[in-house]
Amino acid sequence: MHIKRMVTAAAIACSVGLLLPGSNTRSTASGTHHQLTTSQKIDRRIKHMTLNEKIGQLFVSAVSNNRTTTKANIKKYHLGGIILMGNNYVGTKSSFTRRLKNYQHSAKIPLTISTDQEGGTVSRLSSNKRISGHSYYLSPQQALHRGGMKKVLSMYRYQAKQLHSLGINWDFAPVADVSKHHSSFIYDRTIGKGYRKTSTYIAKSVPAIQNQHVAATLKHFPGYGSAADTHTGSAGVSRSLKSFKSKDFLLFKAGIKSGVDSVMVTHIILKKIDPHKPASLSKKDISLLRTGLKFKGVIVSDSLQMQAVGNYAVSHHVYRDVAAFKAGNDVLLTSDFKRGIPELRRAVAKKQVSVKHIDASVKRILTMKAKIGMNVD
Numbered sequence: 001m002h003i004k005r006m007v008t009a010a011a012i013a014c015s016v017g018l019l020l021p022g023s024n025t026r027s028t029a030s031g032t033h034h035q036l037t038t039s040q041k042i043d044r045r046i047k048h049m050t051l052n053e054k055i056g057q058l059f060v061s062a063v064s065n066n067r068t069t070t071k072a073n074i075k076k077y078h079l080g081g082i083i084l085m086g087n088n089y090v091g092t093k094s095s096f097t098r099r100l101k102n103y104q105h106s107a108k109i110p111l112t113i114s115t116d117q118e119g120g121t122v123s124r125l126s127s128n129k130r131i132s133g134h135s136y137y138l139s140p141q142q143a144l145h146r147g148g149m150k151k152v153l154s155m156y157r158y159q160a161k162q163l164h165s166l167g168i169n170w171d172f173a174p175v176a177d178v179s180k181h182h183s184s185f186i187y188d189r190t191i192g193k194g195y196r197k198t199s200t201y202i203a204k205s206v207p208a209i210q211n212q213h214v215a216a217t218l219k220h221f222p223g224y225g226s227a228a229d230t231h232t233g234s235a236g237v238s239r240s241l242k243s244f245k246s247k248d249f250l251l252f253k254a255g256i257k258s259g260v261d262s263v264m265v266t267h268i269i270l271k272k273i274d275p276h277k278p279a280s281l282s283k284k285d286i287s288l289l290r291t292g293l294k295f296k297g298v299i300v301s302d303s304l305q306m307q308a309v310g311n312y313a314v315s316h317h318v319y320r321d322v323a324a325f326k327a328g329n330d331v332l333l334t335s336d337f338k339r340g341i342p343e344l345r346r347a348v349a350k351k352q353v354s355v356k357h358i359d360a361s362v363k364r365i366l367t368m369k370a371k372i373g374m375n376v377d
Contacts, residue, residue, distance in 0.1 A: 041377035042366045045109075046359055053078045053108070054355075055344050057362045058325065059337045060114060060300070065090055067099060071106040077337055080365055081112030084168065089127035093166070096131045100167035109366070110374040112215070114170035117159050119143070121188055125162060132162060140174065140201070141192040152191070152201065153208045160212035169372050170215040172264060172300075174205040176251040177224040186224040195247045199254040206258040213373050218255040220266035220302060221289055222279060223248025236269035241288075244270075252293055261368045262298040263289060265329060267308035277327075278308050281320070286328035298368050300331040319343050326353060330361035 036044070046054070056078025063070045063082045073079065082103065089096065104111055115124045120139025125132040137159060143152045156174070163171055178198050179187040191201045202218065209216040222244050225237060252263065267278040270285055279285040280301045289295050301324045313320040321332050321340035326347075334340055347353040366376045 038367070038370050042363055042370065045366065045377055046362055049362070051345065051348065051355065052341065054358050054362050055341050056080060057109065057365050058330065058332050058358070059340060060112060060331050060333050061337050062335045063088065067102060071103060074103060074106040074111065077341055078108065079111065079337065080331065081114060081170065083333065084113065084115040084124060086124050086127040089124060089131050091131070093131045097167050104167070109376055110369060112170045112369065113168045114172060115163065115168050116172045117163060118173045118175055118189055119155060119159065125159065131166070139188065141188070141190070144191060149201065149204065153204055156205050156208040157212060160209045160214040163214050164212050169213065170217070171209055172217045172219060173209065174202060174216065174218070176202050176218040176255055177220060178248065178251070179225055195250050199250045202251050203254040203258045206255050206260045210259065210261060215261035215368055215372050217262045217264050217300065218252055218260050219264035221252060221263050222270065222285065223251070224266055224268065236271050238271045240272050249293065252289070256293060256295050260297065261371065262300050263295060264300050264302055265289070267302055267306055278312055280309065280329065281312060281323045281327050283327045290328055298330045298364050299328060301329040301333050304332060304334040304336070322347050322353070330364050
């Protein structure tokens with residue numbers, strides 16, 4: 001009897017072309033059926049999201065270790081994700097994973113939980129041996145010297161497996177930069193080779209990470225080179241676009257071809273391309289990635305709390321989160337979401353930012369989330 005009722009309900013739905021709640025099968029008046037694609041399911045989800053929910057997806061924020069406050073912020077502001085810094089790796093492995101699960105339960109749409117796990121000097125898993133089991137992880141250069149590319153890829157696979165087991169699903173690695181100067185800021189974080197060898201390294205490292213259901217990130221577009229540290233101040237380079245295209249872009253092309261999920265944009269100023277803005281705030285610079293290299297994935301800003309962006313925002317009287325989104329970043333790596341979300345709403349109201357632009361970014365974000373196994377429909 002119950003079965004007949006269910007069949008009848010389904011038949012009625014089919015006859016009027018409805019989609020039953022929880023079903024992925026769409027019925028048409030002609031009686032034909034087809035499974036919704038991931039893209040169609042995401043479109044449907046976006047159509048039913050509020051503007052606040054959409055804007056919240058753009059924000060990935062650092063969080064405190066106050067579980068109650070963090071959960072409340074995730075829920076209230078519809079945050080798309082959080083980033084874990086070294087100070088967030090507290091407690092034991094079981095308490096840490098439990099905390100991340102609690103954060104996920106607070107989110108209407110699953111969170112990206114990201115971290116910087118490059119190995120060497122930038123290694124968040126090294127922060128607490130009780131959680132990871134290790135107090136040190138080899139840098140890519142160290143791994144290469146010890147066991148060649150086989151060791152490098154083994155390192156990335158192992159780290160990604162660990163991240164996944166803890167509930168972390170987005171790694172801001174590998175570093176796709178080349179620097180010839182051992183004393184430069186970025187050198188120790190690179191593979192320590194030239195452009196072509198680094199391209200091979202990137203092409204192989206991306207799937208080593210992403211095959212573990214963790215999104216990888218190429219950084220720092222368009223290529224950091226020997227620029228100064230943008231954490232502490234502004235930094236510019238005088239290289240030509242031709243130079244970037246013939247050298248640094250080789251690395252990003254290799255990563256894109258390997259299917260990398262995201263690319264992080266740096267704050268350095270490209271004096272011969274857009275001499276007035278950090279790359280992360282420059283539509284001209286970011287278009288080189290989106291249009292020039294035809295990257296269809298998620299573009300994420302480097303931390304918008306860094307001094308290089310702060311200097312520009314203050315001197316030009318702009319709000320950094322809005323400027324970064326208008327420039328073409330999908331994800332805003334910022335801890336100022338309590339101001340940033342209202343500022344973006346205001347920009348929409350003033351028609352400075354279109355809902356269509358927001359929808360396009362949200363779709364890329366949800367597509368990445370679905371790819372690494374999250375239920376976003």
